Amino acid sequence: MAAATKDDGARVVDLRSDTLTQPSAPMKEAMVAAPLGDDVFGEDPTVMALQEKVARLLAKEAALFVPTGTMGNLICVLNHCRIRGSEVLLGNLSHIHVWEQGGISQLGGVHPRTLKNLPDGTFSLEELRQLVRGDNPHWPVTSLVCVENTHNMVGGRVLPLSWMDELGATCRELGLPLHMDGARLLNAATALGVPAARLVRDCDSVSVCLSKGLGAPVGSVVAGTKDFIRGALRLRKALGGGMRQAGLLAAAGIYALDHGLPKLAQDHAHVRTIAQAVSDLGSKVIKVDLEGVQTNILLLECDLKYVGPEQVCKRLSEVTEEERAATGKEVIVRILPMTASSVRLVVHCNISPEDIPIVVEKLIYVIREFERE
Known part of the structure; x- marks a missing residue:
């Protein structure tokens, strides 16, 4: 599967941490x-x-x-x-x-x-x-x-x-x-x-x-x-x-x-939107505990029979030729492995409302790709 791993030309949404914020x-x-x-x-x-x-x-x-x-x-x-x-x-x-x-x-x-x-x-x-x-x-x-x-x-x-x-x-x-x-x-x-x-x-x-x-x-x-x-x-x-x-x-x-x-509640709402989309997908590969989604941090749990945290993070940081052809977009989402079976994404004040549907689309595409493998 050919992949473009560079950021050149791709839209990058960095959700690794809320420490990444830039002063306005x-x-x-x-x-x-x-x-x-x-x-x-x-x-x-x-x-x-x-x-x-x-x-x-x-x-x-x-x-x-x-x-x-x-x-x-x-x-x-x-x-x-x-x-x-x-x-x-x-x-x-x-x-x-x-x-x-x-x-x-x-x-x-x-x-x-x-x-x-x-x-x-x-x-x-x-x-x-x-x-x-x-x-x-x-x-x-x-x-x-x-x-x-x-x-x-x-x-x-x-x-x-x-x-x-x-x-x-x-x-x-x-x-x-x-x-x-x-x-x-x-x-x-x-x-x-x-x-x-x-x-x-x-x-x-x-x-x-x-x-x-x-x-x-x-x-x-x-x-x-x-x-x-x-x-x-x-x-x-x-x-x-x-x-x-x-x-x-x-x-x-x-x-x-x-x-x-005053804007922290918006970050929480953005995380809830992402979590709900993953939950609605009903994937056996990557799951989310909606009850545990309370603030600006989201943990996605990987079923290690199918995929591990490092694989998920790596794939989200790439844009494959198949993905580009299917979506017409080049999107990179940066997140981090958190535990042996989970990845973490964190929403912060530099993430815009326009970023959220893009993140959701990328996540769903990648999750479905892992389901097919």
Whole structure:
């Protein structure tokens, strides 16, 4: 099967991640116009405005701008786990555990102990209770619980609010602080139709990304009490996260919150359209769990008897001669393998409504092609 794998002349729709967003012209204008100062001296007015804005949004006492979500999570874990040999309890599929290079262990001497993530991103609170260490000199000291909302590895699902309330009560009873990796927290709030502050009411710390679906080019914000943020500031400096005239970047974050946040629901609707089309196809080769489609992430499950994730991604990145003749189009859709049997696509603010039917047509064509093989 001859294939054209180059992008030349083809329309490319890149759904690999919502980190691919490009700043819009108005966002760039806001960045250029931002008043600046030295943030390491605490003198950048635009950084301070962003931090105050996020603290209000999350109903926390204070917030701190950091370069990345990974650094934000690391700062929060290290700030809660000041004693080396501390232990954090977190889901086995969580971003902190799977995708952040074990930084909490490398740099902080913090021991991760995992709970099995359930299909909805939660974990058993009974298992949580069982894993809390007693006072024994042979064991690490259980010091923190971490959750992720939305949960990337289970397809962008939103943690149920009732479960979060129960988790918060359990952590208070156990005397353990609770940190939320809220990289896509605002997607979760949008999906539930509640203020973001409600989702982190029982969290002692939270990190929120500005550089995913909201469209900013760089940056995350961590939030908590004033005392917690004082400690986070020291850790940010130690990790090399002091960025001087960072208002240039903070201005993009402010613009993203003002203009990107109201558009997240559209991203969710686009994903639902794609998922529904795949579901309606009724394919035995590639399937979708419609119940699990809640935000801007979609997982497509491959039946490995017919096709694997790498094959699907490769085929979607090609335009065959047969396809060109049948459709009259040259379309490339970029997605990523996620697990041994699934692929992930992510819709974001740079994907237009006109892109969605094109993606659907390409997916259906490729799925039917695999069915014939």
